[in-house]
Amino acid sequence: MAGDKKSIKLIAQNKKAYHDYFILETFQAGIALTGTEVKSMRAGRCNLKDSFIKIENGEAIIKNMHISPYEQGNIFNHDPLADRRLLLHKYEINKLIGAVTMDGHTIVPLKVYLQGSLVKVDIAIAKGKKLYDKRQDIAKKDQQREAAQAFKENLRV
Numbered sequence: 001m002a003g004d005k006k007s008i009k010l011i012a013q014n015k016k017a018y019h020d021y022f023i024l025e026t027f028q029a030g031i032a033l034t035g036t037e038v039k040s041m042r043a044g045r046c047n048l049k050d051s052f053i054k055i056e057n058g059e060a061i062i063k064n065m066h067i068s069p070y071e072q073g074n075i076f077n078h079d080p081l082a083d084r085r086l087l088l089h090k091y092e093i094n095k096l097i098g099a100v101t102m103d104g105h106t107i108v109p110l111k112v113y114l115q116g117s118l119v120k121v122d123i124a125i126a127k128g129k130k131l132y133d134k135r136q137d138i139a140k141k142d143q144q145r146e147a148a149q150a151f152k153e154n155l156r157v
Contacts, residue, residue, distance in 0.1 A: 006115075007114075007115070007116060008113050008114065008115050009114040010111060010112075010113045011041055011044055011046050011111075011112045011113055011114060012044075012046040012047060012048050012111065012112045013048070013110070013111040013112075014048040014049070014108065014109055014110050014111065016049065017108045017109070017110055017124070017126065018110075019129075019134065019137070020128065020129055020134075021106070021108060021124075021126035021127060021128055021129060022127045022128075022129060022133075023110070023124045023125075023126050024099075024105070024124070024125045024126060024127060025099075025124065025125045026110065026122055026123065026124045026125075027088065027092055027123050027124070028120055028121075028122055029060065029086040029087055029088050029092075029120065029121050029122075029123055030086070030087035030088075030118060030119070030121075031062065031085070031086055031087065031112075031119050031120070032084060032086075032087060033067075033084065033119060036069070036070040036077050037067050037070075037084075038119060039070045039072075040067050040068055040069065041067060041112070041114070041119050042114065043070075045067060045068035046065070046066070046067050046068075046112050047065070047066040048065060048109050048111070048112060049066075050064050051063065051064040051065040051066075051108075051109050052064060052106065052108060052109075053086065053096075053107040053108065053109060053123055054107075055093065055096060055100065055107075058090075058093060059085055059086075059093070060085070060086035060088050060093055060096065060123075061083050061085055061086065062083070062084050062085075062086055062109060062121065063083050064081060065081075065084060065112075066080050066081055068080060086121060086123070099125040100125075104127050106125075106126055106127075106128070107123055107124070107125060107126070108123065108124055109121055109122070109123050109124075110122040110124050
């Protein structure tokens with residue numbers, strides 16, 4: 001069903017965030033958008049690369065999120081890199097402020113998706129990885145891939 005609140009359509013995912021950060025805690029937030037931004041999002045024209053979240057004046061703002069201009073739009077089309085307000089409860093914003101004040105913690109967007117008719121953003125409190133942590137993750141993924149390949153070959157025999 002198209003209007004079902006449970007139906008989720010992924011628009012964009014920030015894979016680099018999982019590579020560069022340890023994800024400590026995630027939140028679901030709404031996002032304040034204009035009409036042409038929503039239409040462009042429904043068409044899947046969104047990019048989270050290099051985007052981040054700042055807390056300004058008690059509001060969570062997502063910066064550097066690129067939403068391509070709507071093709072059928074007119075002179076009132078939106079700015080692709082405009083700052084957009086995230087819709088969070090006050091206690092969630094206070095939790096984010098407390099987390100960011102700790103050394104090495106930041107807030108990153110993980111994915112943007114449609115939940116029913118609403119555009120939602122998953123954000124996370126994250127801690128930056130060191131180079132050796134990234135190397136360990138790559139080695140672990142390689143081992144898992146090789147084990148899965150060996151298992152697959154054993155099934156064929």
